[in-house]
Amino acid sequence: MSEPLIYEISRAGRRAVSLPACDVPEAPFPADAVRADLPLPEVSEIDVVRHYTRLSQLNHSIDTGFYPLGSCTMKYNPKVNEVAARLPGFASLHPLQDALSAQGAMALIHSLQELLAEIAGFSAVTLQPAAGAHGELTGVLIMRKYLYDRGETQRDIILVPDSAHGTNPATTSMSGLKVMVVPSDARGNVNLEILRSLTAKHGPHLIGLMLTNPNTLGLFDENVEEVVRLVHEAGGLVYGDGANFNAILGIAKPGLLGFDVMHYNLHKTFSTPHGGGGPGSGAVGVAAFLADYLPGPIVVRDEDDEYAWQMPAKSIGRVKAFWGNFAVLVRAYTYIRMHGAEGLRQVSENAVLNANYLQARLRDVYPIPHSDRTCMHEFVAQGKLEGAPGINTMDIAKRLMDFDFHPPTVYFPLIVAEALMVEPTETESKETLDAFADTLIRIAEEARTDPELLKTAPHHAPVKRLDEVKAAKDMVLCYGPGCGG
Ligand SMILES: Cc1ncc(COP(=O)(O)O)c(C=O)c1O
Numbered sequence: 001m002s003e004p005l006i007y008e009i010s011r012a013g014r015r016a017v018s019l020p021a022c023d024v025p026e027a028p029f030p031a032d033a034v035r036a037d038l039p040l041p042e043v044s045e046i047d048v049v050r051h052y053t054r055l056s057q058l059n060h061s062i063d064t065g066f067y068p069l070g071s072c073t074m075k076y077n078p079k080v081n082e083v084a085a086r087l088p089g090f091a092s093l094h095p096l097q098d099a100l101s102a103q104g105a106m107a108l109i110h111s112l113q114e115l116l117a118e119i120a121g122f123s124a125v126t127l128q129p130a131a132g133a134h135g136e137l138t139g140v141l142i143m144r145k146y147l148y149d150r151g152e153t154q155r156d157i158i159l160v161p162d163s164a165h166g167t168n169p170a171t172t173s174m175s176g177l178k179v180m181v182v183p184s185d186a187r188g189n190v191n192l193e194i195l196r197s198l199t200a201k202h203g204p205h206l207i208g209l210m211l212t213n214p215n216t217l218g219l220f221d222e223n224v225e226e227v228v229r230l231v232h233e234a235g236g237l238v239y240g241d242g243a244n245f246n247a248i249l250g251i252a253k254p255g256l257l258g259f260d261v262m263h264y265n266l267h268k269t270f271s272t273p274h275g276g277g278g279p280g281s282g283a284v285g286v287a288a289f290l291a292d293y294l295p296g297p298i299v300v301r302d303e304d305d306e307y308a309w310q311m312p313a314k315s316i317g318r319v320k321a322f323w324g325n326f327a328v329l330v331r332a333y334t335y336i337r338m339h340g341a342e343g344l345r346q347v348s349e350n351a352v353l354n355a356n357y358l359q360a361r362l363r364d365v366y367p368i369p370h371s372d373r374t375c376m377h378e379f380v381a382q383g384k385l386e387g388a389p390g391i392n393t394m395d396i397a398k399r400l401m402d403f404d405f406h407p408p409t410v411y412f413p414l415i416v417a418e419a420l421m422v423e424p425t426e427t428e429s430k431e432t433l434d435a436f437a438d439t440l441i442r443i444a445e446e447a448r449t450d451p452e453l454l455k456t457a458p459h460h461a462p463v464k465r466l467d468e469v470k471a472a473k474d475m476v477l478c479y480g481p482g483c484g485g
Contacts, residue, residue, distance in 0.1 A: 006051045007480050010041035016048050039480060058462050060406045062273050066432050068358075070378040070409040070421030071165065071216060073246060073268035080338065081271055081331040090330055095322040099308055106307035109323065110299040112283075112333045116264060119336075119344065120242065121255025122285030124312075126294045127324040132243050134319065135263025135282025136171040136210070141316045142261055142286060142293040143207055143237045144175060149314065152235070157202055159209040159231070161190050162415050163217055168210045168241060177207055184415060188219040188370045190227050203234030208260070212241035214248070214376035216413040216421075217369070218355065228258035237261065242285075245269045246426075247352055247377035250345025260287045270332035279325040281332065295319040350426035351377040354433060358424055361437040365444045369416055378423035380416045381408075388447035391454055393418040396443055398465065401458035403439045 043051075060067065067074035085091065093105055113125040129135040140158065147155050158172040161182045169179040180198060185191040190211070199206065209231045214220045221227060228238050240254045240262030246269040254262050266272065267280035274280065286294060295316050297309035339347060352375070359379045363371040366381040383393030397407030397420070409421040424433055446453050458464065 005479075006041045006043060006047065009047060010043055012042055014042045014044055016043060016045040041480070060401075060404075065404050065406060066424075066428060066436055067406040068408050068422045068424050068436065069406060070218070070380070070423040071243070071412060072274050072409060073265075073377075073423055073425065074273050074406070075246070075268070075271060075425040076427040077271045077273050077331065078335065078338065081334045084334040085327045085330045087330075090326070093326075095326075100306070103307055105323075105326065106299045106309075108333050109326075109329060110301065110307055112329055112336070113298065115333070115336050116283055117285055119249065119253070120245065120262060120264065120285050121253030121257075122262065123255075123288035124291035124294055124298070125283055125285045126296070126298055127281060127283045127329055128295050128318070128320045129263065129282035129284060130320055130325055131280040132241075132263055132265040132268075132282045133167040133171065135265075135284045136167055136239070136241065137174055138282070138284050138295055138316070138319050139239050139261040139263055139286075140171050140175045140177070140207070140210075142284070142290055143239060144177070145293055145314070145316050146290055147207060147237070152204075155205055155207045155236070157205045158207050158239075159195070159198060159236075161209075161211065161215065163188070163215045163413050164210060164212055165216055165241065165243065165413075168212070172210070182209070184215075184217075187222065187373065188215065188217045189221045189223055192223055192226060192230075195227060195230055199230045199234040199236075203236070206231065206234050206236035208236035208238055210239040210241055211259075212244060213254070214244045214378075216244075217380055217416070218375040218378040218421075218423075219370060219373060220248070220252075220376055224257055232258065243268055244377060247348055249348040250341055251348055255285065255287060260290060261285070266328055266332040270335045272328050272331045279328055281325050281328040283324075347426045348377070351424075354424040354426060354428055355379055355422070357430070358422060358433055358437055361434075362440060365441050366420070377425075378421060380413065381420045381422060382416060383410075383418040383420050385444050385447050388444075388451060391447040391451055393420050395451075395454040395457065396420065396440070396447070399443050399446070399454045399457040400439065401461050405436055405439060 062074050062076060089104055093102055099106060109127055113127060116125045117123060129138045157178045157180050159180050159182050160168045160172060161184060163184050172179045182195055182198060183191045211227060213224055231238050237260040238258060240259035242254065242262040243265040245264055262285050264283045265280065266283055267274045292312045292314040293316055294312045295318055296311035298312065299307050300310045302308045355375050355377050359368060359371055359375050362368065362381060367384060368379060368381045383396045385391055393410050397410050400407045411419055412421060413419060
């Protein structure tokens, strides 16, 4: 039964609160500040509570169900993170407060800078960027400024593998540079032969290469050291898209593999669910020779052992107002401290184990390119099933919603036709993974025996199939009288 919407149950004069009679003289209220004609619904308190509670339940959430959204990593956010982020000493700070009265928060920022540098093998870290894509832009601007300061201003090309996230070429273009695509080889690695010819041909014009490792096929590049060597030999720098760092914590340090710059998606790797448009953090780590170029201010410890803000000497400047998305930083710090070095390694090991378990359960039912390889934290299957020619990835994704599973990422990466990108994350139990695998196997069977069931899915969701392009481009954000929505 669909419940009545709040404007429909509005009745003139109904109130959610009753205030006691006023026992002080009325204070004058400026007439031009009065908005008497607001068309607000008139409802009781219980109606308001039900309205908002119902709205909060319309979306699938990580707290209510499995959310295997590859690349976007909707991982569990431990509740202790929320306790820490809400501590009044953090939550009530004002960003304009002077440094002396914010030493605790600055100690946290300083410690997080150092922890992240240690975990990934870099010399210095900025916590300013607000998201992964923002971290990429920051990193590429650092690379460009460093090379231009050396007088190599002819450099204007960035190599981007075809398996890259769309933000990599977008960042390159936003930085005023040219994208050159490097294809993958048959094993899903960067094609070394083509990379060799590109670096040989364009070496003097290369700013560098952006490499996601593990890549968006969920594969660790088997030739990563050779890739790094070729780019360095050509005089370019290597950028690490560290969005998938959650697969290699405590196992591999990109800085030691030769990466010069890397962004971390704190909101993926160190909890704080990703997506939903919420705040994130795309911290950036750099090798020692780039430390002076970091955006600032960053937190340093001065000679009096106090924490102070400092602008690095050759900084590309500020990339965000104030001090980054501080509450996300508190969550990441809490997560790292709570796990410690051993625990972080276990996070990655479990994420990889869970993904391989699911891949093994599904590979005889769904095509999975590269399933002969061990995947990392995610893998990419295909929604093309033998004996079900009319069924595609979207049908499978929509049918999954009938079983209360959030669908995996669909149609990405672009180099896999009908991609279904699955990332179970480290916290899910074997029972949950089995329930998900059993459901996908059942759906594959339905695709052959009752394809209409998939074509008309979802059957129980609050909304059916949407025109997703129209929904994104032509949003109706207003509801009620006079909205026209
Ligand atoms: C591989 C990769 N790179 C970059 C990004 C961009 O990160 P963000 O969405 O925080 O901008 C993502 C997003 O999850 C990603 O998966």
